Amino acid sequence: MPELTYREAVRDALRKALREDERVFLMGEDIAEMGGSMAVTQGLLEEFGPQRVRNTPISEMAIVGSGIGAAIQGMRPVVEIMYEDFLTLSMEQLVNQAAKHRTMSGGQVRVPLTVRTQGGAGWSPGAQHAQQLEAWFVHVPGLKVVFASTPEDVRGLLWSSIYDDNPVLFFEHRTLYPIKGEVPEELEPIPLGKARVHREGEDVTVVATGRLVHEALRAAEEAERDGVSVEVVDPRTLLPLDEETIIASVRKTTRCVTAHEAVTRGGFGAELAAVIQHGAFDWLDAPIERVGAKFAPLPFAPVMEQYVVPHAEDVYEAIRRTVARG
Amino acid sequence: MPELTYREAVRDALRKALREDERVFLMGEDIAEMGGSMAVTQGLLEEFGPQRVRNTPISEMAIVGSGIGAAIQGMRPVVEIMYEDFLTLSMEQLVNQAAKHRTMSGGQVRVPLTVRTQGGAGWSPGAQHAQQLEAWFVHVPGLKVVFASTPEDVRGLLWSSIYDDNPVLFFEHRTLYPIKGEVPEELEPIPLGKARVHREGEDVTVVATGRLVHEALRAAEEAERDGVSVEVVDPRTLLPLDEETIIASVRKTTRCVTAHEAVTRGGFGAELAAVIQHGAFDWLDAPIERVGAKFAPLPFAPVMEQYVVPHAEDVYEAIRRTVARG
Amino acid sequence: MTTVEERTEPGGRPLSRDELRSFLREMLLIRRFEEKVEERFRAGELPGFLHVAIGQEAVATGVCAALAREDVIASTHRAHGHAIAKGTPVERLMAELYGKVEGCSRGYGGSMHLYDLEVGNLGANAVVAGGIPGIVGAALAFQMRGEARVAAAFFGDGATNTGTFHESLNLAQLWKLPAVFVLENNGWAESTPASQHLPLPVEKLGKRAAAYGMKLIEADGQDVEAVYLAALAAREHALSGKGPVLLHLRTYRLTGHYVGDPQVYRDKEELARERATRDPIELLKARLELPDDDWAALDAEVTAEVEAAVAFAKAGTDPKPEDALKYVYA
């Protein structure tokens, strides 16, 4: 199997869709000549030209909104919001328009729009360039929400998102772009709504997303050395959520830790905890532990950033806490 | 004790603050001559004039943003966003600016801004005029979030919000404006971060917010008739959250239902469930049941609206489900 | 499509008497429809909340007449006229207001979310300016696919204060999209007069086009012929590849902001004066010098159509409660 970086995997899905399907086009700030601020779309302008790889003004409302309009007319736009912090500017179009057109029209309208964005800490960007806001969108009926953590997943899930007939918020993590991983020779679509069990285990389930999948895998190895066997599950699609796989895992292990980089309070881990305590109540041997960022806007200085954002050791300690319970 | 409607109680707090404090002023769409779309600010233009009761253009970003700027300069603005659905347009200013200035400046800046807004279903407004979005803001460090359910609470909490040195999102519920309740003769500030136990009970705790507090109280009476004793707790402030009161209640009753009008998935009930299962794990005799709106944009036709949004009977059934468990 | 040049050829009025009469008929249909809506709402029959556009009928009729069926529109909270003029039968609209399955949005939308994709109505919108960006995207799709269609957004003077408006017009002009931005300037945003929400004099609002270098076309929004010709010119311009148009139409809202609005904020004399002098239906009727019996016949015809719509709506089917979850996802 060939190896791609996460960045290349995203690009690969985009390129294939652009090649095969005239309805697909890209819009976003600086995605053309520069290839996007994360260099994801590099080379695509050259191959597909400025009609299909479109630089936009700094207009997050209009970028998403015009994507919606084009999608309704049968195109399959993939728009990029440079940092997910700037989704705050697109919320009206995402939440009131994209998510609701279909219901409000009594099923007449489809909005096959994909909104790619990225974020995440780990490089001292300060408070306005590193938020993880995926939880908001899980609260919005009509949207789908994807957060992929590996090259294989990001490629297969992006493809499925582009071909989903609903608006999909597609989250990438900044620090994952350089990571490498094996991918199938030919792109294999990965269905939305299916979790991935990264590692099987017997004692504790860690349900993790994005960067924290990798931290959880590290923590799992550490715990293994203590004789604790950890299962790591990545939902990959946060909405719709593969409750079945997650609950089955926790029923097996009887203990659970949730882990994401976003602030713990009100984060996706809360939804996971609510679902899991409900679905595995009689199986649980310890309260579900949540790992996430501490409750503060991300400070600039590296020591403080490091402190706020969760790492493998935070997951490890949470595992220890669950195991320590009876 | 005098009786006020919820609407009058809000107005009373505003009027008193406007009278006593030059720093206080109001901004929002149609709040002057018309007194706001919910008639909350009626009469205030006449008493305080157009400098302090300001109609604005339809500019939700600039309304919140200029409120932030004025607050930083030492004013205590109370801005109104007509429907909370339109908060989607202010997210950038609320989340990236208001919530973060203080941390980003290393403590130099204070943002004593109050953003009043309202929402809620029950009158067939359709999908874009009835969302309950409070959960989003609970995920944002630097903000405070209040959601009051009674005339007394709304008055005392609004006062405290105006005098809090942080940005406060203040949620009112549309269908509560006409309800009446006793209030102290003189306005008594109610501290942010303190839950209210509306009704004591032994068997189940219902943690409810907004309109659902009243539905929960109705459900509690119904359950009482079945011999089930229900405690109803309203956090009132969602951020910071009075975990102590809530957990103590659930430790006592050993069963818990959360209830809000917002969509269940990703709602504030998820955070409550996560906190409660953690803090009362050894006490819980049944999984926490969540009551909230079904997962759909609100349809217009009354029968469908009714179906989507939760009512007393939904709370009652959730209570029955918890009790049915061993 | 007929071009403006063809329409305004020497030797006569641009529009024939018959054409004008058909405009009058549609405007009157809209008027009677909305009066009926007011009545039924007051009678407690209509759920939700409603905005009528009484006084603004010439805008809906004139603009939509200039559009082709395959052109698309996005409408506002004040949507009935746009929907009728774009071609949705009044019984399907009325059924929607009654929340029936036979409604144009199958009872999911209501007055503020009237959709009819078949006739190119991409939806009314309860968020001010919320539909404008979608129109930019529709126009983009048409341009990319080389289709000779335009996308038109209706919005009010109040909407021009939104960031959404700004970003949309800016992008449309940058990419020279086939879009028409129909500024339905009635001088009010709810209870707020233009003087309190616009930094420009209300009649100068067309200046906003300058910020984008966008073509501006202006007309008296109470003169349906003027509106029609201006819209035709706007459509031509938009299709020519020269870019979108801001079509600025001055009109007036002869009723409250919403049905039931006590209008404490509005000067009664202003209202009386406008009603007496700028009612687009009265103006056209006078201009056509319509004989009384002709007018009466017209009125009876459209009134009957509206009554039939009410009967249709009342006889309609209520959705099943659980249908609420039917269209969340495609």
Next chain:
Amino acid sequence: MTTVEERTEPGGRPLSRDELRSFLREMLLIRRFEEKVEERFRAGELPGFLHVAIGQEAVATGVCAALAREDVIASTHRAHGHAIAKGTPVERLMAELYGKVEGCSRGYGGSMHLYDLEVGNLGANAVVAGGIPGIVGAALAFQMRGEARVAAAFFGDGATNTGTFHESLNLAQLWKLPAVFVLENNGWAESTPASQHLPLPVEKLGKRAAAYGMKLIEADGQDVEAVYLAALAAREHALSGKGPVLLHLRTYRLTGHYVGDPQVYRDKEELARERATRDPIELLKARLELPDDDWAALDAEVTAEVEAAVAFAKAGTDPKPEDALKYVYA
């Protein structure tokens, strides 16, 4: 404050040689500061990411010189020059970039969040246009309290495409607030040239003022004297009660968008030409006909100041990790 009229009285250049020399000194200080920042970033000493404004120094210096200390500014992601010109000592800025407690934001902000309330810097902002509405609110507070102060927002050509910009200017003009909107037009938004993001020719961007009926003042942003006089006039206008001003300054970014930007998108010849002909420091130096030794002395002076700032910063205190939670709430 000196008025423009006083400044431009007959019989001489508006600014004395000494004044211009002090401008030159500040501009050179900014330049050397940013060059040092680039160097230290490349050396791996500075965390985060950084934008320098090399080539745009005349804007920062000219505008801030025209402001009073009690006036306030909001800055952008390209913030060092604004901060220095508004009066924050370079060592506190450098300490901030090193993430030290001695930094102007105590290490919480970094390059994109430089605050200094004491000198009226309400903060740099990493969200394009994010700081503009706050400036409207500051101006509102000043107006309501009858204080003779102005609030000024810096932003780029790219920022004028945001809804935030539109709503802010609109509101400020509506209420005739004492605000100055400083459009620092360098013709680029990251890698996107004005031709790809503006529907207007880049030099016509001032036309955006027309959408609000706002006073427009324009000047060559590479001529610090012109900037200063224009800013002075803008401040006077804003204070006069006649409303805010859009101050349009044409400038140029002589480096990449961010430090480390390979600039694949920019024509090397354009850059070389601009560097040769429009460097504001070279222009002023030439105009002053500064003797070589005077220049060398000036340069040595500011270079030493910058070196001292680096030393100060490196010797600074790292925050404690748990201090991260210290300022979440007041």
